[in-house]
Amino acid sequence: MTYLRYIMILAMTVHAADVCSQSRIKADLVQIAYGAFSKNPNIIRSSYAVQNVASDLQIQRSVFDLNSFSELLLRADQYSLLEADPRRSYIEKNRLNTNILNFSAGVRKKIRNGQIAEFGVNYGFTNNNYPFNNFNQPVNTYLGNNKSALNFSLIQPLVRGRGRNIATALEQSYVLYVENAKSNNEYVNSYELWQIGTAYWNYYTAFKSLDIYRQSEARIRSVLSVTKDLVEGDKKPAGDLIQIKADLASQERLTIAAEQELYAAKIQLGKIAGLSSEESLLLDIPENDYPTISQSLYKKGIDQADFIRIAKEERADLRAARQGNEALRQQYQLAENNVKPQLDLTGFFSYGSVSTGNGANDMLSSFANNQGKTIGTGAKLTFTFPVNNNLAKGNLIKSYVTLNDQGVILNNIERTIALEVGNDLNYLNNSVSNLEKAEEITNYNREVFNNEQLRFKSGLTTLLSLILFQERLTAAQLSQLQAYRQFATAIINLRHDTGTLIDADNKGFIIDQNAFYTIPETSNTKR
Structure with a gap:
């Protein structure tokens, strides 16, 4: 039984070691963002x-x-001659048998100026069992007639579809749509990166908050230890122990709540980053500290107009809206052109020749035989116009509405950019002031608490007073932590809303850690 218990303990130890040895995920802000x-x-x-x-x-x-x-084309025809047909006396069974072989091939291409060019070759071979040719000359039955032709034609639109801008309107609009999709992709990545940054600072805040609660708990335990010594020395009443134990229990409850908040913040960071539940639990302690005011390039009196200008130059969603607007403008021009009637001028050239015989040379000579050679040139006009033309008119109206609707979207983005950047700068200014005050208050409360501890040990103050100053110190530390979180959030808010949180190049996207620690650089923020 003892041996079996030893085996079980060893197995549990190995399992625990295996679980602990699972690679932790480094909680580095840039690394999580890239992942x-x-x-x-x-x-x-x-x-x-x-x-x-x-x-x-x-x-x-x-x-x-x-x-x-x-x-x-391969074809065999059999024709029973009529009684009055004079060919009956020359053909067995009064049946005219005709064999036809026809082959054609070519290429066709629409040119980007609207023209359509076509080049083709045609070869035809026929024979029959009639022993005379077309000139009533006696020949062998089934003697082949070869006919070949080269054809070239060019269609030039004169009204609808004329010109390179119209012919390539859809192609060029989709070139812009590709750029539009890339810009939208950049904005989506910036938005997701902004969410990751916000979730990371919440995770770091929860981590540091738990540390503050534990420090507060440790301070109360220290006070409890000192109080016990004073009670044993008859310098403090025993009732003080009950009060300090109650305060310790309350602080332990807050620590448990902070542990839950840290767990929730870790899961939320993993959720936004795309991690599974198992991967989220493997996130290590956060490695990146808060940005400081000195390293952020922040200066009082920064010009809002500079950041609005940067946002209008860098915001990917605004760039996408402009690209989409230009694509729709080109499609509107095409819709306008489609309302016009269609008038096409076609020019054509053909060259051909004929030969007689069943051999391969006879077939080839049909392309170059001088006798029977045919050369033709010509032109034609083709006019097409739907009487009501409802399809083109309806598409024109839809295109007009879509173009103007996109214009409203574009103007609205430009309008909201100024509002968002103004709000971000106001939040940044307030967060800086709040952080400076929070640091000052924390320093004062730490000094007051340390002095109160010395006074309590000397019997010059009450336990309730010491507890009060301890709680004030904890509250000040938590407020300072929240002020740092707000300042860090203010930076990434401004970065995202000015389009400078992420950079795109031909190879993908670049994430610079400075984007989380500094505001966008302008002429006023340069050192």
């Missing part, structure tokens, strides 16, 4: 949206693809 690119579902979906629009652009470019076409 979100492969785990955060919103970021992943946004990247798919870019690929989807890129495929739409490829579809639009297919209009200008070089298209080949070909056709092969």
Whole structure:
């Protein structure tokens, strides 16, 4: 039985060691942010949206693809001649048998200035069992007639579809839509990064809050120890022990609540970063401390206009709205053009020749035989116009409405940028003032509590007074911690709303740790 218990204890020890040995996830702000690119579902979906629009652009470019076409025809006809047909006396069983082979191939391409070019080759071979040719000359039955032709045509739109801007309007609009999707992707990444930064500072605040509660608990335990010594020395009444024990129990309850808040903050950070529940629990203690006022480049009296200008230059959602507006403007021009009638001028050229014989040389000579050669050129006009034209008119109205609606969106983004940046700067200024005051109050309360401890040991003050100053110190430390969190949040708020929280390049996105610690640099913030 003892041996079995030893085995069980050993197995449990190995299991516990295995659990503890699981690699912890480093709780570094930049590392978590980079990891979100492969785990955060919103970021992943946004990247798919870019690929989807890129495929739409490829579809639009297919209009200008070089298209080949070909056709092969094999046909055998049998015709029973009428009694009055003079050919009956030359054909067995009075049946005219005709064999036909026809092959055609070519290429067709729409050019980006609106023209359509087509080049093709056609070869035809026929024979029959009639022993005379078309000139009533006696020939062998089933003697082949070869006919070949080269054809080239060019269609030039004169009204609808004329010009490179109209012909490529959809293609160019989707080029802009691709850029629009990339800009939207950048804004989504900035928004998710802003959420990660906010969740990280909440996690760090919860971590430091728990530490403050534990320090407060330790101070109360120290006071309890001192009180016990004073009670044993008949310098304090025994009733003081009950009071300090009650205060300790209350503080222990707050510590338990702080532990729950830390757990919730860790799970929330993992949730936003795209981590699973198991991965979220493996998050290590936070490694990044709060930014300080001195390192943030903050200066009093910063100009709001500078940050609004930066936001209008850098905000990815504003850039996306502008790109979408330009794409819709091009589509509106196309819709306007489609209302016009269609008048096309087609020019064509053909070259062909014929030959007689069943051999391969006879077939090839049909392309270059001087006798029977045919050269043709010409032009034609084609006019098309729907009488009511409701389709084109309806599409024009829809395009007009969509373009103007996008203009409203664009103007609204520009309007809200100024409001958001103004609010961010006001929050930043207040958070700086709040942090400076919180640091001052904490220093005062720490000094007062230390002095009160000395007075309590000397019997010059009451226990209730000492407890009161201890609680004030704890409250001041927590307030200072919240002030730091607000200041850190104010920085990333301003970074996100000015479009400077994340940088994009050809290889992807760049996250600079300074974006979480400094405000955007302007002429007034440069040192």
